[in-house]
Amino acid sequence: xAIGRLAPLGCWSMAVLMLSAMATTAxxxxxxxxxxxxxxxxxxxxxxxxxxxxEATDQYxxxxxxxxxxxxxxxxxxxxxxFGAMGLHFVNPSLVFDQGELDVAQPEIxxxxxxxxxxxxxxxxxxxxxxxxxxxxxxGQPPELMGQLFHLFxxxxxxxxxxxxxxxxxxxxxxxxGTFGNWNPAVSCNAFTPPTxx
Numbered sequence: 001x002a003i004g005r006l007a008p009l010g011c012w013s014m015a016v017l018m019l020s021a022m023a024t025t026a027x028x029x030x031x032x033x034x035x036x037x038x039x040x041x042x043x044x045x046x047x048x049x050x051x052x053x054x055e056a057t058d059q060y061x062x063x064x065x066x067x068x069x070x071x072x073x074x075x076x077x078x079x080x081x082x083f084g085a086m087g088l089h090f091v092n093p094s095l096v097f098d099q100g101e102l103d104v105a106q107p108e109i110x111x112x113x114x115x116x117x118x119x120x121x122x123x124x125x126x127x128x129x130x131x132x133x134x135x136x137x138x139x140g141q142p143p144e145l146m147g148q149l150f151h152l153f154x155x156x157x158x159x160x161x162x163x164x165x166x167x168x169x170x171x172x173x174x175x176x177x178g179t180f181g182n183w184n185p186a187v188s189c190n191a192f193t194p195p196t197x198x
Contacts, residue, residue: 099137102127
Protein backbone atom coordinates (compact mmCIF):
# COMPACT_ATOMS: atom_id res chain seq x y z
CA UNK A 1 0.00 0.00 0.00
CA ALA A 2 1.44 3.39 -0.93
CA ILE A 3 1.48 6.03 1.76
CA GLY A 4 0.82 9.65 0.77
CA ARG A 5 3.77 12.00 0.18
CA LEU A 6 5.05 14.19 2.97
CA ALA A 7 5.17 17.89 2.36
CA PRO A 8 8.65 19.46 2.67
CA LEU A 9 9.65 19.54 6.32
CA GLY A 10 9.42 23.05 7.68
CA CYS A 11 10.07 22.17 11.30
CA TRP A 12 10.67 19.20 13.55
CA SER A 13 7.24 19.28 15.21
CA MET A 14 5.42 19.24 11.86
CA ALA A 15 7.48 16.23 10.77
CA VAL A 16 6.70 14.33 13.96
CA LEU A 17 3.01 15.11 13.54
CA MET A 18 3.05 13.79 9.99
CA LEU A 19 4.95 10.64 10.96
CA SER A 20 2.47 10.05 13.78
CA ALA A 21 -0.43 10.40 11.38
CA MET A 22 1.16 7.92 8.99
CA ALA A 23 1.59 5.47 11.86
CA THR A 24 -2.15 5.43 12.51
CA THR A 25 -3.08 4.82 8.86
CA ALA A 26 -0.40 2.36 7.74
CA UNK A 27 -1.29 -1.31 7.45
CA UNK A 28 0.71 -4.39 6.59
CA UNK A 29 2.28 -3.90 3.19
CA UNK A 30 1.80 -7.33 1.71
CA UNK A 31 1.40 -10.78 3.21
CA UNK A 32 3.64 -13.04 1.15
CA UNK A 33 4.68 -16.21 2.99
CA UNK A 34 8.30 -16.84 3.82
CA UNK A 35 9.95 -19.57 5.87
CA UNK A 36 11.18 -18.54 9.29
CA UNK A 37 14.95 -18.48 9.78
CA UNK A 38 16.85 -19.07 12.96
CA UNK A 39 17.86 -16.22 15.21
CA UNK A 40 21.26 -14.77 14.31
CA UNK A 41 24.11 -16.15 16.40
CA UNK A 42 27.28 -14.05 16.42
CA UNK A 43 30.25 -15.86 14.96
CA UNK A 44 33.82 -15.20 13.89
CA UNK A 45 32.69 -13.93 10.47
CA UNK A 46 30.57 -11.14 11.97
CA UNK A 47 32.08 -7.75 11.30
CA UNK A 48 32.64 -4.89 13.68
CA UNK A 49 29.48 -3.11 12.48
CA UNK A 50 27.24 -6.09 13.25
CA UNK A 51 28.79 -6.41 16.70
CA UNK A 52 28.33 -2.67 17.32
CA UNK A 53 24.66 -2.85 16.28
CA UNK A 54 24.07 -5.82 18.57
CA GLU A 55 25.60 -3.87 21.45
CA ALA A 56 23.48 -0.79 20.65
CA THR A 57 20.22 -2.73 20.36
CA ASP A 58 20.67 -5.41 23.02
CA GLN A 59 18.68 -3.17 25.37
CA TYR A 60 15.74 -3.31 22.91
CA UNK A 61 15.34 -7.10 22.62
CA UNK A 62 12.07 -6.55 24.45
CA UNK A 63 10.04 -4.16 22.29
CA UNK A 64 8.58 -2.55 25.42
CA UNK A 65 12.06 -1.21 26.25
CA UNK A 66 12.25 0.36 22.78
CA UNK A 67 8.87 2.01 23.30
CA UNK A 68 10.01 3.46 26.63
CA UNK A 69 13.09 4.87 24.88
CA UNK A 70 10.95 6.82 22.37
CA UNK A 71 10.59 4.31 19.51
CA UNK A 72 7.16 3.79 17.97
CA UNK A 73 5.75 1.60 15.20
CA UNK A 74 5.42 3.29 11.79
CA UNK A 75 4.47 1.97 8.34
CA UNK A 76 2.83 -1.24 9.59
CA UNK A 77 4.77 -4.34 8.54
CA UNK A 78 6.82 -3.65 5.41
CA UNK A 79 6.86 -6.53 2.92
CA UNK A 80 8.56 -6.70 -0.45
CA UNK A 81 6.80 -9.68 -1.98
CA UNK A 82 9.33 -12.04 -3.56
CA PHE A 83 12.19 -10.06 -1.99
CA GLY A 84 11.08 -10.88 1.55
CA ALA A 85 10.31 -8.22 4.13
CA MET A 86 11.83 -5.50 6.24
CA GLY A 87 9.33 -6.19 9.01
CA LEU A 88 8.25 -3.78 11.73
CA HIS A 89 10.00 -0.41 11.97
CA PHE A 90 10.08 1.11 15.44
CA VAL A 91 11.22 4.67 14.71
CA ASN A 92 12.64 7.27 17.09
CA PRO A 93 11.64 10.61 15.44
CA SER A 94 14.08 12.66 17.54
CA LEU A 95 16.93 10.66 16.00
CA VAL A 96 15.56 10.79 12.44
CA PHE A 97 15.31 14.58 12.53
CA ASP A 98 18.70 15.26 14.14
CA GLN A 99 19.88 17.28 11.12
CA GLY A 100 22.09 14.83 9.27
CA GLU A 101 24.08 12.98 11.91
CA LEU A 102 24.70 9.23 12.26
CA ASP A 103 25.77 7.29 15.35
CA VAL A 104 26.07 3.50 15.41
CA ALA A 105 25.13 3.54 19.12
CA GLN A 106 21.82 5.32 18.37
CA PRO A 107 19.94 3.67 15.50
CA GLU A 108 17.03 5.71 14.19
CA ILE A 109 14.98 2.53 13.73
CA UNK A 110 14.91 -0.84 15.52
CA UNK A 111 13.56 -3.70 13.39
CA UNK A 112 11.30 -6.50 14.62
CA UNK A 113 9.46 -9.44 13.08
CA UNK A 114 5.88 -10.24 14.15
CA UNK A 115 5.49 -13.78 15.54
CA UNK A 116 2.40 -16.04 15.41
CA UNK A 117 2.06 -15.85 19.22
CA UNK A 118 1.50 -12.07 19.00
CA UNK A 119 4.98 -11.15 20.21
CA UNK A 120 7.80 -9.48 18.30
CA UNK A 121 11.38 -10.63 17.77
CA UNK A 122 14.20 -8.15 17.19
CA UNK A 123 15.93 -8.66 13.84
CA UNK A 124 18.25 -5.67 13.48
CA UNK A 125 18.44 -1.93 13.06
CA UNK A 126 17.91 0.56 10.29
CA UNK A 127 20.00 3.74 10.18
CA UNK A 128 18.22 6.52 8.33
CA UNK A 129 19.13 10.09 7.48
CA UNK A 130 17.17 12.50 5.28
CA UNK A 131 19.12 13.13 2.08
CA UNK A 132 18.70 16.91 2.21
CA UNK A 133 20.06 17.05 5.78
CA UNK A 134 23.02 14.80 5.01
CA UNK A 135 23.90 16.43 1.69
CA UNK A 136 23.82 19.92 3.23
CA UNK A 137 26.42 18.95 5.83
CA UNK A 138 28.46 16.52 3.73
CA UNK A 139 28.36 17.69 0.08
CA GLY A 140 29.62 15.05 -2.34
CA GLN A 141 30.18 12.50 0.44
CA PRO A 142 27.66 9.63 0.61
CA PRO A 143 26.81 8.43 4.11
CA GLU A 144 28.53 5.37 5.52
CA LEU A 145 28.72 3.68 8.87
CA MET A 146 31.93 1.91 9.83
CA GLY A 147 32.78 1.54 6.13
CA GLN A 148 29.34 0.33 4.95
CA LEU A 149 27.67 2.62 2.37
CA PHE A 150 23.99 3.54 2.66
CA HIS A 151 21.24 2.98 0.05
CA LEU A 152 19.39 6.00 -1.37
CA PHE A 153 15.58 5.94 -1.49
CA UNK A 154 14.39 8.63 -3.90
CA UNK A 155 11.15 10.54 -3.47
CA UNK A 156 8.34 9.72 -4.01
CA UNK A 157 8.61 6.41 -2.17
CA UNK A 158 6.25 3.96 -0.48
CA UNK A 159 6.91 5.54 2.92
CA UNK A 160 5.80 9.04 1.90
CA UNK A 161 9.11 10.51 3.03
CA UNK A 162 11.44 12.94 1.32
CA UNK A 163 14.51 11.30 -0.26
CA UNK A 164 16.54 9.50 2.39
CA UNK A 165 19.59 7.32 2.88
CA UNK A 166 19.19 4.05 4.76
CA UNK A 167 21.27 1.13 5.98
CA UNK A 168 19.67 -2.05 7.31
CA UNK A 169 21.90 -4.14 9.55
CA UNK A 170 20.47 -7.61 10.18
CA UNK A 171 22.35 -8.13 13.42
CA UNK A 172 19.83 -10.39 15.18
CA UNK A 173 18.55 -12.55 12.32
CA UNK A 174 20.45 -14.04 9.39
CA UNK A 175 19.64 -12.57 5.98
CA UNK A 176 20.20 -14.92 3.01
CA UNK A 177 20.32 -11.78 0.81
CA GLY A 178 23.19 -10.26 2.80
CA THR A 179 23.73 -8.67 6.19
CA PHE A 180 23.16 -5.15 4.82
CA GLY A 181 20.41 -5.82 2.26
CA ASN A 182 17.18 -3.83 2.46
CA TRP A 183 14.98 -6.93 2.17
CA ASN A 184 15.31 -10.16 4.15
CA PRO A 185 13.72 -13.24 2.55
CA ALA A 186 13.74 -14.93 5.97
CA VAL A 187 11.47 -12.24 7.50
CA SER A 188 7.70 -12.46 7.13
CA CYS A 189 4.77 -10.14 7.80
CA ASN A 190 2.26 -13.02 7.84
CA ALA A 191 1.72 -12.80 11.62
CA PHE A 192 1.23 -9.01 11.67
CA THR A 193 -2.05 -7.75 13.07
CA PRO A 194 -2.52 -3.99 12.62
CA PRO A 195 -3.28 -2.11 15.84
CA THR A 196 -6.95 -1.21 16.23
CA UNK A 197 -8.49 2.05 17.43
CA UNK A 198 -7.66 3.70 20.71
